[in-house]
Amino acid sequence: EIISDIAADEERADLVLARIRSMIKQQTFTVSRIDPVAVVRDAATLAQVRLKNAGISLSVDCPAAFPEITGDSILLQQALLNLINNSADAIGAAGDRLGQAGAITIRLRQEDRSAAFIVSDNGRGIDEQTHSLEQVLQPFETNRPDGLGMGLPIVTTIAEQHSGSLSLDNRPGDGLTVTLKV
Numbered sequence: 001e002i003i004s005d006i007a008a009d010e011e012r013a014d015l016v017l018a019r020i021r022s023m024i025k026q027q028t029f030t031v032s033r034i035d036p037v038a039v040v041r042d043a044a045t046l047a048q049v050r051l052k053n054a055g056i057s058l059s060v061d062c063p064a065a066f067p068e069i070t071g072d073s074i075l076l077q078q079a080l081l082n083l084i085n086n087s088a089d090a091i092g093a094a095g096d097r098l099g100q101a102g103a104i105t106i107r108l109r110q111e112d113r114s115a116a117f118i119v120s121d122n123g124r125g126i127d128e129q130t131h132s133l134e135q136v137l138q139p140f141e142t143n144r145p146d147g148l149g150m151g152l153p154i155v156t157t158i159a160e161q162h163s164g165s166l167s168l169d170n171r172p173g174d175g176l177t178v179t180l181k182v
Helices: 002-024 036-054 073-093 151-161
Strands: 032-034 057-061 069-071 103-111 114-121 165-171 175-181
Touching (some): 032 036, 032 073, 036 057, 036 073, 073 103, 073 151, 073 175, 151 175
Antiparallel strands (some): 032 069, 114 175, 165 175
């Protein structure tokens, strides 16, 4: 069973890299009907080990049934993983938060005919004294000394490829909520 899990992870990694290469080359991505609840659950499962090791709780709030959407499930999973990793980094950088445990919540909501993937955390948020919300969406802009500044720009590109959008709701000192609408 463990070997099967490792093989599945390797196959998924290969698919993610191939899709990112395609995205960078401006090639078309794989469009199909997908279940957004499955996208959320798969991303949450992939993030669980890192979050558990960091002592960060992850809550998932999805309706029992949700209409299918058109898109690339691998790219949407990668977008959610980028958002989860950003949240984990922000929580880790926030330290102990005065005894409050780190927490990330992923919600899935229907907005008009779109799916809204909403990732919230109780990290430090964006220090708007040093970076504007527009700046953090630009390539190579980062709050972290070891960051590349590519996470949010990649998520923005994935949103645009799905005719969607990315929005940020900053709560400096109390966290950040990012909405990926597709």
